[in-house]
Amino acid sequence: MSDTLILAHRRDVFRFTARFLGYTLLAVLLAVWSGPIVLVLITSIKSNQDFLAGPFSIPSHPTFQPYIDVWNSLGFSGLLANSFLYATAGSALAVILALVPAFALSRMEVPGKTFIFGLILTGLMLPQQTVLIPLYDTLRTLHLLDTKIGLIIVHAAYGMPAQILILRGFMTSIPREIEKAAYVEGATDFRVFYKIILPLSLPGIVVGFTLNFIAIWKEFVFGLVLLNSEENFPVTVGMLKLNSDRYMAVFNLPAAGLVISQIPIIVLFILTYRKIASGNFAGAVKG
Structure with a gap:
């Protein structure tokens, strides 16, 4: 019975690890794909001074100018x-x-x-x-x-x-x-x-x-x-x-x-x- 529990526990750990690695990989791919898009959107509502002060920062005064x-x-x-x-x-x-x-x-x-x-x-x-x-x-x-x-x-x-x-x-x-x-x-x-x-x-x-x-x-x-x-x-x-x-x-x-x-x-x-x-x-x- 204990051997069965050990095997079941190992399967659960393997499934959790595989699921965690899968979600991590998905998150990395999502960040790589969406990162440039988000950066372009943020840059488009910044003043040029805001961009030069911090290219990757959130705009302090968003503008559609x-x-x-x-x-x-x-x-x-x-x-x-x-x-x-x-x-x-x-x-x-x-x-x-x-x-x-x-x-x-x-x-x-x-x-x-x-x-x-x-x-x-x-x-x-x-x-x-x-x-x-x-x-x-x-x-x-x-x-x-x-x-x-x-x-x-x-x-x-x-x-x-x-x-x-x-x-x-x-x-x-x-x-x-x-x-x-x-x-x-x-x-x-x-x-x-x-x-x-x-x-x-x-x-x-x-x-x-x-x-x-x-x-x-x-x-x-x-x-x-x-x-x-x-x-x-x-x-x-x-x-x-x-x-x-x-x-x-x-x-x-x-x-x-x-x-x-x-x-x-x-x-x-x-x-x-x-x-x-x-x-x-x-x-x-x-x-």
Whole structure:
């Protein structure tokens, strides 16, 4: 009996130790992840004097003046409007262009579709730097260099392979009994796609659009190289002004600008989280 108690005690000690180490590791990872975010938020509501007196201290007199200053000095409303246009139009166009290829590669017997799918996915392996010169020459030839429509097309083309990957995987998971019943009723491929696959793929479309929106919103290289006019700059390129000599000794303005630039992404995630989390087909097929 005593041996049993000793073994039970050792198991309890082992479980407690493992749980303690797990929580400790989780706390460390949380601190490493959230520390920079908290520091940026604190810096953004400090005066520059407070920051120089103690970069990691709690602000003695919190102020939102850095937000007002950076909004007015950078013309932040225009930068946000440009980024919203690029992210929304580029993501929507990428999804539209990916819908039909994803349907064909997931639901139809296309000759060589495995090779075609692999060829499309090579677009995910190309770093932005490797396509800058061809893109620059192409846009210049088409007179789309330093234009909003040109950058939207670039974002859409660059994001389309990822959209095909997401939508193909999502459409593949749709039960085939649904479309078989439609074919029995005489439906065409287009009607099956438009009336059945497309509505059931809405959560996948939301996922793809959201991820692409975030990727375009934080994109920097294409905007820097393919745009020259300040009125066309997205927020990531426009914030380069905060690194100029004028702001060399100012730390709260870049922090405030960074916080403002992330608000649309947070709002988008909050609005789409429920749709993303509920993306299932429960009840689509009667048992």
